[in-house]
Amino acid sequence: MAKRYLILEDGSAYAGEGFGAGATTSGEVISNLNLLGYQETITDQIYHNQIIVFAQPAIGNVGINHDSYESILPTAKGMVVRDVTNISTNRLSRLSLDEFLQQHNIPGISGIDTRHLIRKLRQLDGPMKGSIVDVADAHAFDQLNATVLTNRQVDQVATPKPYPNPDTGKNVVVIDFGLKHGILRQLSERRCNVTVLPWTASAQDVLNLDPDGVLLSTGPGSPLDLGDAVLEMIRTVQAEIPLFAIGLGHELFALANGAELKMLPVEYHGSGHPIRRIVTNDIIYATQGQGYAVVAKSIDRDRLITTYVDLINGTVQGLRHRDFPAFSVQFFADGAPGPHESRDLFDEFMEAMTAREG
């Protein structure tokens, strides 16, 4: 394997070995603390434009599996790992992580002291750009510093056209901001007849389909960059139809209902934080992946109720509308990858849809 470098905006350079695609890449460098699930992570569109540093030191051990895709066309910018193993475990024994990354033009770099890097990233008070390059010279740093990362991430990854995921149960419209497939799997398990709409869909587009429920999906980037139209759509739809929002969807739901968002000094991606479910006072764990959080003080208590809170950093993890059957969670309730104990939120969504019928 070729010697390559990870270089960072702060001028540091780390030597490692390249794997996956040989391309030069730049992106925001973030850390992921999950114990397992590299395939789910690398294919999740929330990592659009990001270079992911993995805390799990051994990557690639279980190859690429047909049921671990969170999207088919991953758009992460790179993987930084301690060690990668080229193994294929699928039935044709043909697809290893290395090959998969090559196919999708995603570079990886191994042999990096990822623990050091993560400890360093955790100390930051803002995003840090980085590049995976062949030569760590002044030119590479100039290029890196000149790189401007797009704030049109959702446009880049969300579907531009509607498509169906037919089944025989409830009619659910999913608004795609960079949808992770885990959400579709949860809806499929509950026999939902799903129509996925582009995020630019209007309230009228949604209502025309006469859905039983609407789900606002996860997605990358800042909710503040998406404009007011989508907030207007949410406000109209939530008054008419049960609504469930996850991740970026949750952030938009909060904005639409008057709450403010703040950017976290460091993005958090992990599943070790205890999350209190306020209504039952019990504690659950879930995969979290967020760069923004709802400002607790800004919540209009006449409109929204806080339903979940992260006990480590105090961030709001869930909201519910006082007047409408509309609720949201910051964490990934589909549990792909990560703990499953918040999957019952999909049952709650089903109940909300059933209640509306009754």
Add this chain to the structure above:
Amino acid sequence: MPSLNDIQKVLIIGGGPTEIGHETELDSATVQIMTEFKKHGVRTLVIDNNPFSVALEEIQPTNMYVQAVTTENVRHIIEKDQPDAILPSLGGLLGIQIAQELIEDGDIGRFGVTVLGMAPATLRQINNPAALNATLKEIQEPIIEAQVVSTTDEAMGMVEAIGFPLIVKPVSPRVDTNRTICENVDDMLTALNQGFQQSRFDQCSLERSVVGYKEVEMVAVRDVADTKILICGLENIDPIGIHSGDSIVVTPPQTLNDREYQDLRDATFRIATELGIVGVLHLHFALNPANQHFYVTKIAPYFTRGVALAARTTGYPIALVVGALLLGQRLVDVKLPSGYVKQTAIMEPMVDHVGVRIPLWPFQEVPDADQHLDTVMKAVGSTIGLGRLVEEALLKSVRSSQFSPRDVLPSVSNLTDGEMIRQLIHPLANRILVLIEALRRGYSPAELSELTKIDNFYFVKLQHLLLIEQAIKDHPLDVDVLLRARYFGFGDGMIARIWQTDTAKIRQLLADARIAPTYKMIEPTAGEFPEKTSGFYSTFEYENESQSLGERTALVLGRGGNQLGPNSAAEYFTTEMLKQLKRAGYHTILMNTNPNAVAIAPEFSDKQYVDPIQLGDVLNVIHVEHPDIVIVPGNRHYLTRELSKLDINLHVLPPDQETDQPAPEMATIGVSLFVHNQHKLAVGVMDMIAPGMNKSLSQVTAFRMPAELPRSRRTNLVEQAKQAVSERQVTGMIQVLFAPKPDSDSHQLTVVGVRPSRLTEMAFLSKVTGVNWVRMLTRQHIGTLDDAELSAIKVDIHSNRVALMNAAFPFRQLHVLNRPGTTDQEVGATIAFGSSEALTLTNLSDTDELDRIINRTI
């Protein structure tokens, strides 16, 4: 049931002597839980008869019941001392059984005693497989159900539902039998015919065979509010069919995808909730790698070796947390010692390293045992390797498993191909070496995976190690290759052997190239939070997280994994020594690889290095820490020799058990003296009892204090002993051996030898005299023992209280004929006290055997 807030006094059911299946991990957890109880103002009583117990050393004599761990004895203590609660989960499965018997007999209800950690109904289920299976079925957890049949026709009717392979075993067999795995009808009919004959009821049970499935373990904790966290998963490299205690175990699991892992986590949590466990839960699963189906195969709501491994490798302080949970605290409220980030207890551990545990087997000491690895555990200890790479962790664990004092791996290249294949299919204790040899001979990972049911991934990793080994061979003295080799876990000794040079040369190359290890903290948040835990392991990366502790530091090298011989006693010694060093103002650093060790718990030292106790790795730690003193265990001769060549203040403790003096053939009385400067303090006169007919000193495995002699004779022997010691240059705890004079009447005793006291006897002497001789010996070594203090110690060598210590042996578990064991074969021991010998005997477990011996010697 009283509220948990009312609990002021708890009786801990101890783990008893070390044996196959449990080592010192129960003692370790007991000490930590006692610490936590004390913090909450709870008084702890302990029943245990393990003379090497550190917990018994920590506790007030009034709270200590040195008795065999039996239902009867526990009942008596409850009657007499009226504890508010009993805690069974530190006594292994026996603890659970005792608690259940007390419930069945009504004693728990009668005395209003609470059982900590689990409801009575749960206890009953843990002890009753049928009831447990019914519960698991109710919550739809997949279990392997056994069907009982009385005829071959019945069995044939079951076959379709169960499918081959299946397992046949006789119900309530008259003889010790094994399960038979049947691949087809013929196999089954043969097994049934034999099984019906062996069964007391002419019945056999039939169950689905999961042999060849992956074995995965999960360790979780749960509080009263039903908050659960998964501490970690443990993946057995060997498939079901080889006992998990005999398998190499990797954590976190490496060959499970996230869905499989989360499914097992879900099942673990459902079971924890259903059984209402408060504290720790350790589960085993059989996972079919082909279709992700799994079965629950074992439920252990108590402290186990798996729990100890989880604590050591994640850095999550399980025992401390469980101590608080047992008293009704919630995970969110648990306060950990400083060093841990505030909310560590409630965060699900994430780790950024790999841990590998490799078993140690007793076949060198018990060569006639069947050395095949199967469903019955044979290992007596284990060592762990930690690293950032799977290869690194695996190789470190192998290097720590004491194949060689010089840090080289033995070769099995002399195996014929046929033998090798046989051993691949029917593995022996050198399993890992045979797997490597097979790769060396050109078998592919896929072929070997097929043959052994070990995941392909591990062969790919082993193959990678062979590739690096080849690079070392091809590039003598190449620094880049050297760094790469160290990076992947090769030791200085291994590389020196390949390059036909010595370790000094390797050290020089490393120093010249400024290659030094980077130590990484063992902490449970994978770098998310600035934890300040005290455990470290080495790797070769960018950032080093371990800085010298500063002035006045002592580095103590542990003995590594548990083996037969005086190992539990050595563990007791090391722990007490660390305590004494700390008391003397030293910053203490321990290096050890035994996950079940007591001393390795963060409570006992300021810093712990989990790295192979091999020359190169020890020198690396010395380079970082610059310790004022280094303490090396007496059994590490090569290491001692090499370290003593350097400018290091070296002490050998625990003392070497081998001496230059030829040992006498036999001794019947031992007089122990503590020798310091001019002092020769008499510590005890003991009968040395050899259960064997063919008596030799190595068969002296039972002891009685004071010796059955008139006072005047004891006094006389002490005088003779002092005389013998004066004639020799010896210090420390010394044992003078006496035997009957040949050709004279047996009352005439004469000195036949002088030796440093054995570790087992030193522990015995401490327990009997109430003076901690390990600490005295430590102080002697570090120069803080003053004469006046020594003169002030009064030891009554004529005590009216009789004490007995009897070694325990692993023969039953190893299926070898019960016979008098030797000191090399001891796995543990029991101790008992009484006002008379008869009474003492009743307090000792396994009394029949000793009774017979003592009667014969008197």
